[in-house]
Amino acid sequence: MRRNIVFCKPIMKIIINDTPKDTYVALTEAMSEVFKKIHDRDVFLAVSGGNTPARLFDLWVYKYEHQIDWHRVQIFWVDERCVPPGDNESNYRMTVTHLLSKLPFMQKHIHRIHGEASPQEEALRYGEIIRKLLPWEEGLPVFDLILLGVGSDGHTASIFPDDPVLFSQNEALCDLETKVCYDTEEFSSEKPVCRVTSKPDSGQKRVTLTMPVINNARHVFVLVTGADKQEVLSQLFNHTPVSATYPASFVNPRSGKLIYFVDREAATPPVKPES
Numbered sequence: 001m002r003r004n005i006v007f008c009k010p011i012m013k014i015i016i017n018d019t020p021k022d023t024y025v026a027l028t029e030a031m032s033e034v035f036k037k038i039h040d041r042d043v044f045l046a047v048s049g050g051n052t053p054a055r056l057f058d059l060w061v062y063k064y065e066h067q068i069d070w071h072r073v074q075i076f077w078v079d080e081r082c083v084p085p086g087d088n089e090s091n092y093r094m095t096v097t098h099l100l101s102k103l104p105f106m107q108k109h110i111h112r113i114h115g116e117a118s119p120q121e122e123a124l125r126y127g128e129i130i131r132k133l134l135p136w137e138e139g140l141p142v143f144d145l146i147l148l149g150v151g152s153d154g155h156t157a158s159i160f161p162d163d164p165v166l167f168s169q170n171e172a173l174c175d176l177e178t179k180v181c182y183d184t185e186e187f188s189s190e191k192p193v194c195r196v197t198s199k200p201d202s203g204q205k206r207v208t209l210t211m212p213v214i215n216n217a218r219h220v221f222v223l224v225t226g227a228d229k230q231e232v233l234s235q236l237f238n239h240t241p242v243s244a245t246y247p248a249s250f251v252n253p254r255s256g257k258l259i260y261f262v263d264r265e266a267a268t269p270p271v272k273p274e275s
């Protein structure tokens with residue numbers, strides 16, 4: 001497996017592998033190293049949804065069943081579509097199909113976002129669970145590892161371009177439809193852990209971790225594969241003005257441990273049409 005570290009940006013490392021499979025292996029090996037350094041407690045992992053993680057999870061099942069102690073992994077979701085758990089759109093359903101039904105996670109360590117519940121109530125409920133179970137630093141819970149993807153529009157988690165809350169200092173619990181920012185008294189001086197967003201094209205409600213929580217993680221790994229991500233990555237990696245509008249460009253963990261795991265197809269700059 002040929003592995004190049006092509007860029008080592010001050011705020012991110014980018015590891016490019018030839019194939020999607022090699023990219024998944026590189027991420028998983030790095031994840032395993034992170035877990036090995038945690039001896040005296042469970043590991044707190046948050047995973048994203050979408051298509052890419054399904055193939056990553058398949059690799060975990062196929063090759064890492066015995067290399068990682070799944071019993072001590074507490075698994076959370078970065079985001080969830082506000083649909084029932086059996087819905088084809090459910091990130092939970094995808095994770096059960098590809099991962100949780102095949103590896104020995106402890107049931108009490110599987111922390112599902114209740115997509116079927118009232119989005120606002122679920123954002124508060126899930127945020128409280130995370131507050132209670134995770135260690136804290138800088139006034140926010142700390143995940144050991146958060147796995148993100150990037151949409152071709154530059155979204156990450158379920159934080160989409162033109163999300164007004166993202167540009168505010170303190171992501172309040174705002175319903176983007178009604179533009180009502182819910183009373184965040186519950187958080188007193190603390191920042192919200194989760195909030196409700198809406199997918200722009202469909203209006204589908206989502207519950208998502210907030211950017212401050214993502215950036216409070218000890219490690220953030222971003223997994224991106226496929227030619228359809230060439231444009232968005234080219235903008236992101238070159239810090240273009242366009243990329244400044246991408247929520248993915250706000251991912252910048254204070255730990256400095258941000259690694260993009262990218263296959264060669266996605267890392268290849270897009271061919272611009274002859275002008």
Ligand code: 6PG
Pocket residue numbers: 048049050051052053078079080081091148149150151155156157158
């Ligand atoms: C979701 C994900 C989302 C995903 C990106 C990339 O719920 O859809 O959390 O943020 O990571 O959309 O998705 P793909 O991996 O399918 O390209």
